[in-house]
Amino acid sequence: MEDDIRRIGIMGGTFDPIHHGHLVAASEVADRFALDEVVFVPTGQPWQKADEPVSSAEDRYLMTVIATASNPRFQVSRADIDRGGPTYTVDTLRDLHAEYGPKVQLFFITGADALEKILSWKDLDQMFELAHFIGVTRPGFELSAAHLPADTVSLVEVPAMAISSTNCRRRVAAGEPVWYLVPDGVVQYIAKRRLYQG
Ligand code: ATP
Numbered sequence: 001m002e003d004d005i006r007r008i009g010i011m012g013g014t015f016d017p018i019h020h021g022h023l024v025a026a027s028e029v030a031d032r033f034a035l036d037e038v039v040f041v042p043t044g045q046p047w048q049k050a051d052e053p054v055s056s057a058e059d060r061y062l063m064t065v066i067a068t069a070s071n072p073r074f075q076v077s078r079a080d081i082d083r084g085g086p087t088y089t090v091d092t093l094r095d096l097h098a099e100y101g102p103k104v105q106l107f108f109i110t111g112a113d114a115l116e117k118i119l120s121w122k123d124l125d126q127m128f129e130l131a132h133f134i135g136v137t138r139p140g141f142e143l144s145a146a147h148l149p150a151d152t153v154s155l156v157e158v159p160a161m162a163i164s165s166t167n168c169r170r171r172v173a174a175g176e177p178v179w180y181l182v183p184d185g186v187v188q189y190i191a192k193r194r195l196y197q198g
């Protein structure tokens, strides 16, 4: 029966740190697509960011847990962190399918900037078989699926949040506030662990 199928959103990201742009995108897509839950999956080693310093997986994982703890529909998966090595979305999707069993439909949520580059991702055809993709608007980027096979991607407009992790890291390094850009608990975690101090 259709009703037995759980609809699971997946929000992949480096989350260095997680911010309200990520959270609004997940919440909005969950509502629009009647998702039962959204699983945030912090990357192990992000292969697109091989040349940039990235905070430890544990710090990024804990910030993601702190940011999502109050929402009963938000979960966090260690799948990409525990697999080790560079993170490819096709592996994330395979692992989550294995974990959740056959009665799920996966929806992979991605911002307009990531969607632009998706043709370079590993095992694209298989990726599109394992999940339906949902591209969301992001200020400064054009949201388009013209470069992608028909029916693989849905496009969704979400409230515009001109926030990036890069900007949050720069602000912390410059001694500027990140209150209200990231959840309160994440502000406090960054200070406690002295992240992004430059
Ligand atoms: P960085 O600046 O370090 O790349 P980021 O803010 O882009 O960080 P990521 O962890 O790289 O955050 O992004 C994870 C996912 O969230 C990507 O699909 C990205 O497009 C999406 N995303 C990030 N910020 C926003 C935002 N403000 N609005 C919509 N989507 C976003």
Ligand code: MG
Pocket (backbone or CB within 6 Å): none
């Ligand atoms: Mg990014």
